[in-house]
Amino acid sequence: MKKNAITIIIASVLLVIFVLLLFTFQVRQSEVVVVSTFLKPTDTITNAGLYVKWPWPVQSINRFDQRVQTFEDKFAETYLADQSIMNASVYIGWRISDAKAFFPKFPGGSALLAQRQLETMIRSAKLESFSRHNLDDFVNSDPTKLKFDETETEIQASVQAQLTTNNYGISIEFLGIKRIGLPESVTTSVFDRMKAERNKYIADAQSHGEAEAANIKSAADRKAADLIADATADATRIQGAGEAEAAKLLGVFQQNPQLAVFELQLDALKNSMNQKSTLIFDERWSPFSLFQNVPIGPTSK
Amino acid sequence: MERSIQKNGLVNLTVALVIFLAGFAVTVFAGSLAGQAASVFLGLGVLVTFVSWFQMRLEVNERLEKLELDELARSRGASLFEAKDAGSFPARNAREQFEKFILPGFAVLLLVLEAGGAWLLWYWSGKNPALLKEASATAALSLFAIFALLLFLFGRFSVTMARLENHRLLRPGASFLLAGAYVCAFTALGIAGVEAKYPDADLWVARGLGVLLGLMAVENLLTLLLELYRPRVKGKVVRPLYESRLAGLLAQPESLFTTAAQTLDYQFGFKVSETWFFQACKQNLPVLLLLQLAVLLLSTTFFFVDAGEQAVREHFGKNAGVYGPGAHWKLPWPADRIYRFRTEQIQSFAVGYTPDEQSEASSLVLWTVPHAKEENFLVGNRASATVAETGTNAAASTKPVGLISVSIPVQYQITNIADWVYNTATPEDFLTSLATREVVHYFAGSDLNEILSSGRLEAATALRERIQAAANERRLGAKIVFVGLQDIHPPNGGKSEVAKTYENVVSAGQTRLKKILDAEADAIRTNTLSEAQAFAVTNIADANRIRVVTAAYARAALFTNQIPAYEAAPSVYRQRLYLQNIAAATRDARKYILLVTNTQDVVIFDLEDKIRTDLENLNITNTP
Numbered sequence: 001m002k003k004n005a006i007t008i009i010i011a012s013v014l015l016v017i018f019v020l021l022l023f024t025f026q027v028r029q030s031e032v033v034v035v036s037t038f039l040k041p042t043d044t045i046t047n048a049g050l051y052v053k054w055p056w057p058v059q060s061i062n063r064f065d066q067r068v069q070t071f072e073d074k075f076a077e078t079y080l081a082d083q084s085i086m087n088a089s090v091y092i093g094w095r096i097s098d099a100k101a102f103f104p105k106f107p108g109g110s111a112l113l114a115q116r117q118l119e120t121m122i123r124s125a126k127l128e129s130f131s132r133h134n135l136d137d138f139v140n141s142d143p144t145k146l147k148f149d150e151t152e153t154e155i156q157a158s159v160q161a162q163l164t165t166n167n168y169g170i171s172i173e174f175l176g177i178k179r180i181g182l183p184e185s186v187t188t189s190v191f192d193r194m195k196a197e198r199n200k201y202i203a204d205a206q207s208h209g210e211a212e213a214a215n216i217k218s219a220a221d222r223k224a225a226d227l228i229a230d231a232t233a234d235a236t237r238i239q240g241a242g243e244a245e246a247a248k249l250l251g252v253f254q255q256n257p258q259l260a261v262f263e264l265q266l267d268a269l270k271n272s273m274n275q276k277s278t279l280i281f282d283e284r285w286s287p288f289s290l291f292q293n294v295p296i297g298p299t300s301k
Numbered sequence: 302m303e304r305s306i307q308k309n310g311l312v313n314l315t316v317a318l319v320i321f322l323a324g325f326a327v328t329v330f331a332g333s334l335a336g337q338a339a340s341v342f343l344g345l346g347v348l349v350t351f352v353s354w355f356q357m358r359l360e361v362n363e364r365l366e367k368l369e370l371d372e373l374a375r376s377r378g379a380s381l382f383e384a385k386d387a388g389s390f391p392a393r394n395a396r397e398q399f400e401k402f403i404l405p406g407f408a409v410l411l412l413v414l415e416a417g418g419a420w421l422l423w424y425w426s427g428k429n430p431a432l433l434k435e436a437s438a439t440a441a442l443s444l445f446a447i448f449a450l451l452l453f454l455f456g457r458f459s460v461t462m463a464r465l466e467n468h469r470l471l472r473p474g475a476s477f478l479l480a481g482a483y484v485c486a487f488t489a490l491g492i493a494g495v496e497a498k499y500p501d502a503d504l505w506v507a508r509g510l511g512v513l514l515g516l517m518a519v520e521n522l523l524t525l526l527l528e529l530y531r532p533r534v535k536g537k538v539v540r541p542l543y544e545s546r547l548a549g550l551l552a553q554p555e556s557l558f559t560t561a562a563q564t565l566d567y568q569f570g571f572k573v574s575e576t577w578f579f580q581a582c583k584q585n586l587p588v589l590l591l592l593q594l595a596v597l598l599l600s601t602t603f604f605f606v607d608a609g610e611q612a613v614r615e616h617f618g619k620n621a622g623v624y625g626p627g628a629h630w631k632l633p634w635p636a637d638r639i640y641r642f643r644t645e646q647i648q649s650f651a652v653g654y655t656p657d658e659q660s661e662a663s664s665l666v667l668w669t670v671p672h673a674k675e676e677n678f679l680v681g682n683r684a685s686a687t688v689a690e691t692g693t694n695a696a697a698s699t700k701p702v703g704l705i706s707v708s709i710p711v712q713y714q715i716t717n718i719a720d721w722v723y724n725t726a727t728p729e730d731f732l733t734s735l736a737t738r739e740v741v742h743y744f745a746g747s748d749l750n751e752i753l754s755s756g757r758l759e760a761a762t763a764l765r766e767r768i769q770a771a772a773n774e775r776r777l778g779a780k781i782v783f784v785g786l787q788d789i790h791p792p793n794g795g796k797s798e799v800a801k802t803y804e805n806v807v808s809a810g811q812t813r814l815k816k817i818l819d820a821e822a823d824a825i826r827t828n829t830l831s832e833a834q835a836f837a838v839t840n841i842a843d844a845n846r847i848r849v850v851t852a853a854y855a856r857a858a859l860f861t862n863q864i865p866a867y868e869a870a871p872s873v874y875r876q877r878l879y880l881q882n883i884a885a886a887t888r889d890a891r892k893y894i895l896l897v898t899n900t901q902d903v904v905i906f907d908l909e910d911k912i913r914t915d916l917e918n919l920n921i922t923n924t925p
Contacts, residue, residue, distance in 0.1 A: 010591055011450055018450070021443040026635070028618040030723050048619035056440030057330060063435060067726045068775075070734060091734040093725070093775070108434060139702045141681030143746025174775065176738040180679050180745065182702070187677070190704055191792060191799050194682075198802035202809040209813030213820030220824030224831025231835030235842025242846025246853030252860055259867045260860065262875055266882040277890035278908060287880055288894050 022055035032066040032099040034109070035059055044100045062109050064102065068093045068173050069111060073119050077183055078127055084135035087181040090126060090155065093173040094118060102169030114170060118159070122175075125158035138180055148177055306468050307361055309459060310354035313474040316455045317343065317350045317481070320448050324485070331441035332432035335491035335503050337425070338510035339445070341418040342484045345411065349543055350474035352407055356541070357470045359396040366392035400539075408525055408542040415518035422511035426504055433495050433503050442496065445489040452482035473544035480551040484510060513547075520547050601634040609645035611718050614638075623718050640722065644715040647782060650733050652740050653678065654708040654788075668790040668800035677704040677792050678741060683748045703749035704799075708788035711736050711768065713779045720778030728777055735775065736784075739767040753789065761786045 027033045029048040034041050037059050045051060046066065053059040075089040096102045096111075103109040106117070129151050137147035156175040163170050182190060253260035283291045321343035328336030370390075433441075456479030463471040487506050494502020528542060582589065605628050606612045612624045614631055615638045631637040655674040682703035713732065715721045725731045743764055744752065752760055765784035772779050793800035867874045893906070 011454060015447065015450055018443045018446045021439060025439065026618040028615060029620045030726075031618070048615070048617070050617035056437060056444075060436050060440065065726050067724060068731070069726045070731045072734065091738065093731065108436070135702070139679045139681055139745045141683040141701065141746070141748040146742070146746045148742050148745070176734065177741065178734055178737050179676075180741055181677065182679065182704075187704065190702060194703055194791065194799045195802045198799070198806050201806045202802070205806070205809035205813040209809075209816035212813075213816040216817065216820035216824045217827070220827040223824075224827045224834075227828075227831040227835040228838065231838040235838045235845075238839070238842035238846045239849075242849040245846075245850045249853045249857040252857040255861075256864050256867060259863060259875075262878065263860070263863075266878060266886075270882055270886040273886040273890050277887070278893070278906070279887055279890050280893040280895065280906075282895040286876070287883070291894070291896050 024050060024052055025061050026050055027063075030065060030067050032064050032096060034062045034064070034099045034103045036062065041100050041103055044098075046099075062099075062103055064096050064099050064109060065111065066096055066099070068095050069115070070094075071115050071119070072178055073122050073126070075179055075181070076123060076126075078130040080130060080135055081132055082134040082136075085183050085186060086130070086135060086138065087179075087183060088126065088130060088138075088177060089179045090122065090152070090175055091178040092118065092122060092175050094170055095173055096169060097171040098167075098169035100169070101167050105168055114168075117168075118170065121159050121162055122155065125155045125162075128158065129154040138177075152176055306462070306466065306471055307354070307357045309462055309471060310350065310357045310474060313455065313459055313471075313478055314347070314350040314354045316451065317347045317474070317478060320452060320481070320485075321347045324445070324448055327437075327441050327444050330434075331437035331492075332434045333438075333441055333488065333492055333503055334422075334426045334429070334432055334507035335488040335510065336441065336445065338422050338507045338514070339481075339484045339488040341414075341422065341514065342510060343481050345414060345418070346474070346477035346481050348407075348411065348414075349477050349545075352404075352543055353470050353474045353541065356396075356399065356404075359392070359399055360470065362392040363390075363396045366390060404542050405525070405528070408521060408528075411543055412518055412521040412525065415514050415521060419511050419515035419518060422507060422514065426507045426511065433492065438492055438496055442489050442492040445485045445492065449482045449485035449489060452478050452485060456480075456482050469544075470541060472549070473541055476545065476549040476551075480548040483551055484513075517545055517547050520545060598633050601637075602632065603628060603630050604639045605629075606641065609643055610641050611644040611715075612639050612641045613718055613722055615640065620719060620723070642715055642718055642721065644718060647712050647714060648729075649710055649712045650729065650736070652709040652711060652733070652737050653706070669793055669798070669804065673708060673788075675706040675708065675792075678707055678744045679703075680705045680744045680747055680749045680752060683750070704792050705744065705749060705752065706788070706790055706792050707740070707744070707786065709736075709740060709764070710783070710785050710787060711781065712783040713772075713781050715778060716780045717776075717778030720776045724776050724778070728779070731775070732772060732777055732779055735771045735777075736768045739764060739771055743767065753791070757786055757789065 025033070027045050027048050031048075033045040033051075035043040035045065035053060037054070038057075039060070041062075053061065070091055070093045072091045073089055075087050077085060077087050079085055094115075099109075102114065106113040132154075133147055133151060136145065137151070140146055152175050156172050159175075160172045163172070181187070281288050283289060321340065324336065324343050325340045327333075328340050367390075456475055456477075459471055459475030460479055462468070463475050487510070491503040491506030494506075524542060604612065604624075606624050606626045608626045610626060612629075614621045614624060614629075616632065617636060621637070631639065653676050657673055680703045682701045711732075721728050743760065747756060747760070761784055764786075765781050768784060769781040772781060791799040791803050863874075895904070
């Protein structure tokens with residue numbers, strides 16, 4: 001009996017808890033709740049707290065996150081006004097501004113489905129806005145010429161206008177360009193150009209190096225030639241001075257010119273002979289004249 | 302009593318049918334996979350309770366028929382009803398026919414439904430893993446819990462009745478009701494799991510129930526096979542073919558308790574199950590469970606916040622305050638709930654790169670060696686701006702743009718927890734998006750070469766300020782502690798080797814300096830040698846001068862002294878000089894002396910130089 005009483009107590013407590021769960025619901029501060037009576041949205045609760053309702057299926061509650069939700073669209077290729085091509089993606093912060101209007105627009109009030117619809121709108125608005133701008137509105141070494149803010153405002157205004165017109169119950173809180181880039185083929189070309197630019201600097205350094213080296217070498221050669229030429233000139237002058245000084249003694253030879261000339265001839269003869277000289281004499285030449293009238297002795301046998 | 306049992310069977314059937322229909326409706330509206338599995342189970346329970354109730358009716362009719370016939374026999378004599386033909390016992394015949402044909406057929410149907418149900422549940426849950434509608438989840442949870450409670454009460458009553466009165470036909474339905482209670486409880490737990498942010502809980506409960514159905518099908522098949530070979534002994538009470546032992550085991554978990562007790566007894570060698578502790582646990586199990594529930598609920602009335610954390614307390618969903626580290630009181634769940642966040646801790650995310658373990662472990666970071674998965678950012682390029690033209694098609698490819706790889710770690714702290722929690726659904730992702738946007742924007746308006754060199758420090762500071770301003774504008778409640786340009790370089794990897802060409806420029810600068818230094822070394826060498834050569838030429842000339850002058854003086858002196866000798870014997874002196882000099886001058890010359898005169902001989906001299914012997918032995922080979 002006691003056991004049954006405990007079982008009944010436990011069962012009753014559990015029953016009360018589960019019945020309370022059926023009749024009450026909480027709304028978190030981050031949520032907005034749409035109460036539906038027989039599947040018709042009848043009330044929207046935005047303030048956090050504990051509320052009472054008829055049990056399902058009479059009344060059902062649909063919870064939505066009323067905080068800003070963010071997502072990023074696809075990194076898509078876009079044609080610009082100056083016929084450039086650029087890839088771009090934007091991030092979006094949106095919130096459910098009117099849950100009652102939002103709920104029936106998407107099956108089950110799905111935020112994911114809403115996000116997909118929103119993404120379609122944003123892509124369209126993005127292409128339209130980008131097509132009005134040039135590449136240097138997005139990439140420019142002069143930051144004052146960038147038009148990021150202007151483009152973001154254009155896209156946000158365009159999407160918000162559509163959402164408001166069709167009463168989606170969604171508001172775009174902010175929108176920003178998250179990534180920009182170039183298509184792969186253009187990127188390759190930019191890489192090639194950047195490499196060419198560097199190669200220009202390489203060629204500049206190489207040719208300047210060679211030129212400067214050649215200049216230094218030629219200057220050195222010229223200086224060397226100058227030095228040697230000066231030295232040769234000095235040498236000639238010194239030689240001349242020597243000759244001049246030597247010439248002062250020529251008067252001594254004038255005392256007996258015959259002997260002097262004879263001696264000069266002998267000097268010339270000595271200087272003109274060398275190892276390879278071949279001389280052919282006959283017996284009349286002194287001292288070979290000694291071979292004349294040489295008594296011939298008996299022939300040995 | 303028989304009437305009471307039959308009534309009990311009918312109540313079981315009614316309860317099973319009502320809860321099956323209600324459960325099915327809840328499942329359809331809530332889209333719970335576990336609910337679908339529970340519905341299949343409850344549906345089978347309806348069939349079993351119906352067949353058992355029907356069989357009870359047949360048995361009751363048979364007994365009534367027998368009583369009536371016995372009564373008639375006593376009043377009119379036994380001979381009249383001694384005939385034993387089939388037509389004399391319609392109720393008994395009906396029961397026999399039912400047991401002979403209908404019950405096996407029903408068991409086969411049950412087998413098909415269990416096997417088919419198991420397969421369909423597995424297949425269906427695999428194709429539709431998440432069907433539970435968030436809006437109906439709480440209601441579905443409550444209703445399945447209530448179903449579990451009702452089935453438990455009715456099932457428990459029926460099981461006890463069946464055991465006390467040993468009524469075999471009440472047992473199958475009662476077991477199914479009680480097992481249905483546990484199935485509904487598990488279904489409610491699966492839905493609660495989804496509510497508690499475990500989205501796969503519903504799926505896994507559904508799959509578990511599908512496996513249970515499969516096991517029941519296997520058990521049913523084995524029962525059917527064994528039935529074929531069962532010895533038919535007259536008068537022996539037959540167990541109903543559709544009674545599932547597995548459902549019975551599920552319905553009476555205390556039998557598991559008994560089995561565990563027996564195992565303990567065997568293991569310890571004495572009657573553990575007869576100790577006061579074991580008996581107390583067994584007898585007070587519900588009280589203990591209740592106590593545990595109470596302790597569980599009590600444990601939700603206080604909470605601890607760790608160092609470096611802050612917690613938000615929500616009272617019925619409303620922000621009721623922020624709490625720092627320490628112990629704090631609160632109302633029990635579900636009135637108050639706590640959400641903790643790491644506020645003091647420095648958190649970080651990366652912009653422009655995805656860190657990987659291998660590159661993080663490496664002690665060397667080079668431009669030309671990929672060290673993380675890096676993105677390229679568009680950046681202005683003033684150096685190329687002069688070649689850009691606008692308004693032409695060619696202009697598109699000649700825009701002054703460059704690409705740069707940047708690794709930027711961003712560190713932050715949560716400073717305002719309410720803003721962080723309640724303004725944005727995914728604040729971390731949002732902050733990353735904001736930071737990426739600011740980085741893209743900043744680089745797009747910068748010059749490539751400046752950002753690579755002198756603009757680097759300025760960029761880090763500017764980016765931190767910009768990201769902080771953007772976070773403040775969006776009321777994120779975060780403080781940007783640090784933004785670092787830890788790695789910034791021209792793109793590399795894949796087909797691009799731009800970074801390599803940047804290194805090559807530096808190499809070329811060094812090569813240029815080397816060439817200049819080589820030339821300067823050559824110049825020094827040339828100048829020094831030429832100076833030496835010039836010095837030598839001058840010196841040689843000077844030496845020659847001295848030699849000429851000295852020789853001239855010597856010769857003059859000699860001549861002065863020769864004059865007296867000459868004048869003394871001019872011809873002799875001349876001859877002597879001549880002979881002295883001719884001998885000295887021709888000492889090394891080749892001399893031919895012709896001693897024969899007045900002849901007509903022709904003498905031929907070969908005055909050609911002889912070829913050197915080493916040239917004769919020169920070996921010349923043709924090389925390709």
